[in-house]
Amino acid sequence: MSDLPPLERVLIVAPHPDDDVISAGGVIQRAIAAGGEIRVLFLTNGESNPWPQRAQLRKWRIAAADREGWAALRAKEAVAGLELLGAPAGCAHFLRFPDQQLSSMARNADESVLTAIANHVRDFRPSLAIVPSVFDFHSDHRAAAYFSHRAIEPQVIATYVVHGHVPQQRTRFSIQLTESEQRKKRDAIGEHATQLLLSRERFLAYARATEHFYIPETDVMRVESALHERVDKLRHAAYAIVNAARYRARR
Numbered sequence: 001m002s003d004l005p006p007l008e009r010v011l012i013v014a015p016h017p018d019d020d021v022i023s024a025g026g027v028i029q030r031a032i033a034a035g036g037e038i039r040v041l042f043l044t045n046g047e048s049n050p051w052p053q054r055a056q057l058r059k060w061r062i063a064a065a066d067r068e069g070w071a072a073l074r075a076k077e078a079v080a081g082l083e084l085l086g087a088p089a090g091c092a093h094f095l096r097f098p099d100q101q102l103s104s105m106a107r108n109a110d111e112s113v114l115t116a117i118a119n120h121v122r123d124f125r126p127s128l129a130i131v132p133s134v135f136d137f138h139s140d141h142r143a144a145a146y147f148s149h150r151a152i153e154p155q156v157i158a159t160y161v162v163h164g165h166v167p168q169q170r171t172r173f174s175i176q177l178t179e180s181e182q183r184k185k186r187d188a189i190g191e192h193a194t195q196l197l198l199s200r201e202r203f204l205a206y207a208r209a210t211e212h213f214y215i216p217e218t219d220v221m222r223v224e225s226a227l228h229e230r231v232d233k234l235r236h237a238a239y240a241i242v243n244a245a246r247y248r249a250r251r
Contacts, residue, residue: 004173005158007031011039011126013117013148015102015140016046017078018192022206023160024130025085025185026177027213032086039124040092042078043113043144045071048099052197071096074194081191085184093120102143113143117151126156133159133214134221135166149218158213162206170214177209 010031014020020040021028031038047067054060079089095116097105105113121129131148132141141162149157158172177185186207190196195203 004030004175005156006127007034007036008127009037009039009124011041011121011124011129011152013041013043013129013131013144015043015132015138015144016099017042017074018046018081018189018195018203019132019141019162020078021081021085021185021188021192022162022203024211024213025188025207026175026181026211027128027130028082028085028087029181029184030175036127037124038082038087038091039120039126040078040082040087041117041120042075042092042094043097043102044099044140045094045096046074046099047071049074049194052194052199055197056194070194071099074192077192077194081188084188084191100140102147103139106143106146113147114151117147121152126152128158129156130158130160130213133161133164133166134217135159135164136161137163145217146221149216149221154216154218157216159215159217160211160213166212166214170217172213172215174210174212177211182207182209 007027007030010024010027012020012024012028014023020042028038047070049070050062053062053066053070057066059066075092075094078094079092082092083089095113097113097116102113129148129152131152132144134142134145134149136142136145145159159166186204189203189207192203
């Protein structure tokens with residue numbers, strides 16, 4: 001395991017609003033404290049999120065206008081969470097690719113996500129790029145890993161996982177958060193009220209005392225992505241069952 005990489009210019013690729021503070025709330029604070037710059041690329045605004053939407057809007061059918069409003073709300077939450085960690089509002093870039101569709105774009109050889117990430121890399125020149133892991137069970141995260149690994153030089157990449165785990169032997173570095181950093185990370189996650197609506201305990205539990213980051217994954221990307229496609233379908237089905245039960249309990 002190596003020492004903490006340079007934090008002069010930290011780029012974070014987040015498939016959805018909240019993945020940034022969940023994965024790297026501690027790193028963000030360390031970089032800001034050291035005088036570094038932060039840039040966060042939100043690939044989607046997480047608009048395809050029907051169960052919390054139904055609970056908050058108190059309606060079953062979610063229309064396009066509802067999803068657009070939800071996207072704006074989640075973007076606002078993301079900015080608030082980053083600002084709480086000390087990052088400037090201008091560090092957040094919302095690319096507005098379709099939520100839950102990144103893997104379809106990858107399969108269809110749609111390179112627009114790759115191009116968008118590459119453009120930011122050329123402009124920002126990150127000293128460290130924190131990107132999703134292909135070991136993640138969520139298809140948007142795996143697709144984000146695929147695009148990121150093609151757009152960014154591997155020597156600056158460190159990956160993270162939100163849904164699932166990465167083999168420990170692939171760890172690149174870890175940071176131990178202070179009590180203050182952990183508290184701020186928890187508060188930043190708490191700014192994502194839309195996500196806490198039905199899953200409060202699960203989301204706040206991401207404010208762990210240690211953040212782990214892993215080596216680049218070009219060596220395992222194709223194999224792991226294929227293995228996880230079926231797991232992702234099962235995960236979505238399980239989440240739907242759990243969230244439906246929580247939704248009914250709130251009515």
